[in-house]
Amino acid sequence: MNKERKYLCLWIFYIYVTIIQCDELASCYNQPPESCPNNQCKCILTDESSIFCCRTRSYDDLFRNIMCSGTKLPAIKALHIYNMTADRFDFGKFSNQLNHLISLSITSSSVNRLFGRLEHTHQITCLNFSNNAFGTEWPLNELQVLENLKTLAMLDFSHTNISKLPIIKNEVPKFWIDLSYNNNTQCDSLLELMGSVKSSQNKQLLFKNTNDTFCNTTLSFNWFNSTEILAFDQIKIIDKLNTQCPSGCKCKWHGYEMISDKNVLNTVEVDCSNNKLSYLPINLPENTVVLNVTNNNITNIDALVLVDSYKDLRFFYADKNKVSSILALEGSRFMDNYAVLSLKSNQLKSIPMYILENSFTRSFEGHLVNLGGNQLYCDCSTAQYLKVWLEANHKHIPDYREIQCENLRYKVVDLDCEIVCVTQTDWTDYMYYVIAAEISALLLLIGKVSYDYYVFKTAGYLPWPASKMPKLPCDWVFE
Template sequence: MFSCILIGAKLSNIQALHIYNMTADQFNFGKLSPELNRLISFSITNSYINRLLGRLEHTHQIACLNLSNNIFGTEWQDPLALENLKQLAMLDFSFVNISILPNIKIEVPIFWLDVSNNTKIRCESLLDLMKKSGNSKYKLNFVKHNETFCMSSLSFHWFNTTEKVALREVEGIKKLREDCPINCTCNWHGLDMVQDTITLQTIQVHCSNKQLSNLPENLPENTVLLNITNNNITSIDAFVSDPTYKTLRFFYADKNNISNLLSLEGSPFIDNYSVLSLKLNQLKSLPIYILQNSFTRFEAHKVYLGGNELDCDCSTAQSLKIWLLANQRHLPDYDAILCKNFPYKLKVLDLDQKLVCITEADWTQYMYYVIAAELSMLLLLIGKVSYDYWVFKTAGYLPWPASKMPKLPCDWVFE
C-alpha cells in the first residue's frame, strides 16, 4: 500500500516526484494528473507493481525517468507507454525484471540508458534501440557499461538455451548489422558454442522477395543463416567462391531457379550445415553421392526438396526412389519430389520400374535373326546336296530339281 501527502504544494509547481516502496496490483501512467505538466524528474523505485498500464500523456517535459530496483509482475501492457516523452534524456531500468523495453523515441542529442544488473532484458530489445539511434543524429549512451548484460539464445547444434551476453558483444552485433548486404536485412541470431574455441556471435541474413538474380556477396562475419526465398537465383557457386559463406549452416532458397547442386561438393557448407531448403526450384537431378556423404557424417542434417520436377528414368526408379525411402529422417518432404517427363506430375515414389525400365530394341538386335536365317539356309543347302549325291550314287540319276539344272563345264568331274 502506498500513500503520498503533499502539504501546501500545488501539483502544477512540482518538478520532481519520487514514489518509493510501493506495493500495488497496478500502476496506470495515464492517470497521472494533468496538473503535473511541469514535471521534469519522475521516479518509482524499490517497489512491487504487478501490472504497468497506460501512457504518460501530460508529462512531456520529463527528462529523467527512474524505474530502478523494482519487481514488475508482467511486461508492459502498452509498449507505447513512454512514447510521448520527447524530452526524455535519462532512463533508469537497472535492477528490474522486465525482458523487453517499451518503445523509446530518442529526440535529444545525448540519451542515457541504464539497464545494468537486469537479469532478463533481451539482447534483441537493446539491438532494436541501437538501430534506431544509429540511423539518426541522436546518440545513445549506456550507464555502467561494464555491468550491463542481456540474455540471448544460445545454440550448440541440437542444443538450445539462453546465455548472458556482455554489452560490448551486443555492440559488436550492431556493427555486423551495418555490414549487411544491399537489399538484405541482418539480425542477431544468437551465440554459437564450438568446442575448444571462443563463443561466437552469429548473424542471420534475410534477402527474400528482392528479385535477386545472384546470391548476395560479402556476408557479415559469422553469418550462419541465409534466407533468399522467392527470388530469381539460378546458381549457388558462391558456396565455393565466396569465403564469407564458410560459416553458413542454414540456407533457405525456396522458390528460385536453381538447377543443380554440384557446387555443394567440396564446399564448407556441405560439411557443417543443419538445414538446406531448396523447395520449388528447377532441379533436374539429385547428386545422391554428395548428400549421402553429408548424411553419413552428421545425423541432424535436414534437406527439403519438395516441388522440384526431376527428369526421371529407369535409374530414378531403381536408385533414387530407394535412396529417398532410406533417408526419410534427413528428407522430411521426400514424398513431394516430382517427375517432369510425364503427362501429369508423378511423384518419384510412385515410379514403377516395369513402366520406366522398358529397353527399346536397337537395329543390332535384328542382325542375330539374319545370321540365324542364313545358317538355317546353309544347313538346308548342305542337306539337299548330300541327299542328291546319295541318290545319284545309289540310283544313278539325280532327283528333281537337280536333274533339271543346266550342266556346267565342270560337271564331268562328278560323272
C-alpha cells in the first residue's frame, strides 16, 4: 500500500508541475472564505489530500486543528491556511511534518515573519503568500527559506509589504511569480532575481499581473531619478540594459521620447567615465542618447561616425581625454543631430570652424559645444578669424573664454592683432630689405661694367679690377 501511495504521489506531482509550467492562469490550491468550517474544528478536508484551515491563532493551533479534522499529515498534498494570526511561521517544523505537500497557500493572514527552511526533499510546486503583512526587511537567514525548492514553479507574493525577495534556486523551465500591489519591494532585489534567472540557460521567469506590479527605489538607486515608485515596464528596461551595458560602464534610463502619436521611445544614458578607456565603447545599448566618457585616455572619436550603435547619440561628454582632432565628424549624422558635444581639456591644436559652423547656422538652438581647456596653436590667423568667430558663436560655445593658446601666454579671446601680427609684419619688412639690397648690388654692378667699358673705349685700357680678370671666349663679341 505504501508503494502504491508513493507512485500516486509522484503521478500527482507530475500533473501539478505540468499544469503550472504550461498554463499562465494556473494557481495554488485555494478555497473561498465562505468555505471556512463553523464547528469547533478550524480545518476541513475538501478532498482526500487537500485541507482548508481558517482563523488559527498560532503555529501549534494550526496543527491541532489539522489533527482535529481526522487527516493524517503524510496524506496532505495541498494546504490552504486562511486568516491565520501568527508572528512567526516556522518552516523548519513544517518541513518535517508535512513533507508531501505540493501546494501551500497562506493568505489574508497576519503572518509577520517566515523562518526556517523547507528541505530539498519537498516537491512543492506552488506557494501562495498573498495578502499578508510580512516584515519590510527579512534577515539574511530568512531569505533562504525557499532556497531548496527545486520544483517551485509558482510563487505569489501579491498584496504583501515584502521588501526583499527570498533566494530562489529552482530548476523548472518556467517559473511564474506574482508581485502585484507591492510598493515596498526593492527594485534592486527584483532586478537581482531577474538576473539570477537569466544566468540559467534552461529557465524562464514570467510575471503575472504586470500592470499592477511596482517596485520601490532607494537613495542609491540612480536609474529613474524623477520617481520613487517604478512600474514593471521600467524595470524590464533596466533589466535589458543590465545585459547590454558595456563592461565597466553604468547604464540608466534617460527619459521618454515621443516618436509618433502612439509610440514612445525609452532612451538610455551610458556613463563610462573614469574607466581608463583608450577608445570609445563599441556596443552601446539600443536607443542610447547620452554617453559620458570623461576622464579617460581616448585619442579619437571616430566611433561617433562609424559605429551603428551611436546612431541615436545626441549628448556626448568626452572631457579630460586625449582627443586631438574632430575632422572625422565632418558631414556626419552626429553633427546633424547632436545637442551637446563636450571636449573640454583635450589635445585639440586647432578648431575647424567650418565643421561646427554648419550645425550652428541651422534653426536648432540646442547645439552646444564645450572646448574650454584645450591648448591651441595660435598665430595671426587665430587672432584675426578664430577669435572673432568664437565671440560671434558664444551662445553655442559657452566656455569659449577658457580656450588657451599653447605657444602664447594668452587666451584666444585675449589675442590682439596689433601684437600677435606685428611679428609677422617685421619679418616681411626684413625680406623687403634683403630684396632692396640685392637690387642695389645689381645696379652697382651694371654701373661698374658701364664705367669700365667707357674707359676702355676712350683710353684704350681696362681699369682695375677688370684688367686683372682672365680673358673669356665671349670677349670677342665686345672687341
